[in-house]
Amino acid sequence: MNREVGTADWWTVHRGLSPVLATAIHNGHAVRPAIAALMAISEGDRLREEDPFTDFAGCDVPNRIVFHRSRFEVDLNRPRDAAIYLSPEQAWGIDVWNKKPGPNVMRDTLSIYDAYYSMLRHTLRQLEQYYGCFVVLDIHSYNHRRDGPGSVPSDPESAPEINIGTYSMDRDRWAHVIEPFMGKLSKFKFRGHRMDVRENIAFEGRGEQTRFIHESFPQTGCAIAIEFKKFFMDEWTGLPDRRALVAIRAMVRSTLPVLEESLRSTR
Numbered sequence: 001m002n003r004e005v006g007t008a009d010w011w012t013v014h015r016g017l018s019p020v021l022a023t024a025i026h027n028g029h030a031v032r033p034a035i036a037a038l039m040a041i042s043e044g045d046r047l048r049e050e051d052p053f054t055d056f057a058g059c060d061v062p063n064r065i066v067f068h069r070s071r072f073e074v075d076l077n078r079p080r081d082a083a084i085y086l087s088p089e090q091a092w093g094i095d096v097w098n099k100k101p102g103p104n105v106m107r108d109t110l111s112i113y114d115a116y117y118s119m120l121r122h123t124l125r126q127l128e129q130y131y132g133c134f135v136v137l138d139i140h141s142y143n144h145r146r147d148g149p150g151s152v153p154s155d156p157e158s159a160p161e162i163n164i165g166t167y168s169m170d171r172d173r174w175a176h177v178i179e180p181f182m183g184k185l186s187k188f189k190f191r192g193h194r195m196d197v198r199e200n201i202a203f204e205g206r207g208e209q210t211r212f213i214h215e216s217f218p219q220t221g222c223a224i225a226i227e228f229k230k231f232f233m234d235e236w237t238g239l240p241d242r243r244a245l246v247a248i249r250a251m252v253r254s255t256l257p258v259l260e261e262s263l264r265s266t267r
Contacts, residue, residue: 016062019131026051028068060253077207136223149236160198165205165225177262
């Protein structure tokens, strides 16, 4: 369900008629050859910490951005000075490098980071000018079987199926958007039960992209960090549960009228 991309591709932007934009900035798995030659981490270990299929979750949102580079090449959701994982402490204890990238490689990598945020600012400015305000669905996923393929999953009390992160936003200003959005998600039924949707439990939305949006567009931009627990795939093999993915896509699509109606009442 992920589009095949080449090692030269950075991102794909799709524009449509809506004030809602979905991003999948950890969806990518590609690394350029100069980076791959330096890496110690295996492709399987990389994939496990990436967010595959998050592009599919948002593919019915009229505006969307999918980043095709692996977060192990450059992590757009970290501050610029931490966007390249240079130590295991930055990468879940994983030793990423056989040989750490030199200054020229790091310069080229960070130029991708800078270009992305320049593109994002321009895209959001256009949405602001056309609609007055906008919502960004910053879609991610997270592991819940970290002890191995057959391990007991994380305690559901601390690992909701859908975690909504709102740390960097003006929560009072955007309550009229966030609360109906979460309500719509929580009403969605899959395999006989409603989705467990909670706010700031497993994650709080402290990533760089939402911070950038709220700082750059404080009155007009509502960026919602969405973390889907990887109930839609086997996080150890990377194999998807296609029925679950189709359901997630439908769930995200179902929120669009709610978000657009909420934005119309923004002052």
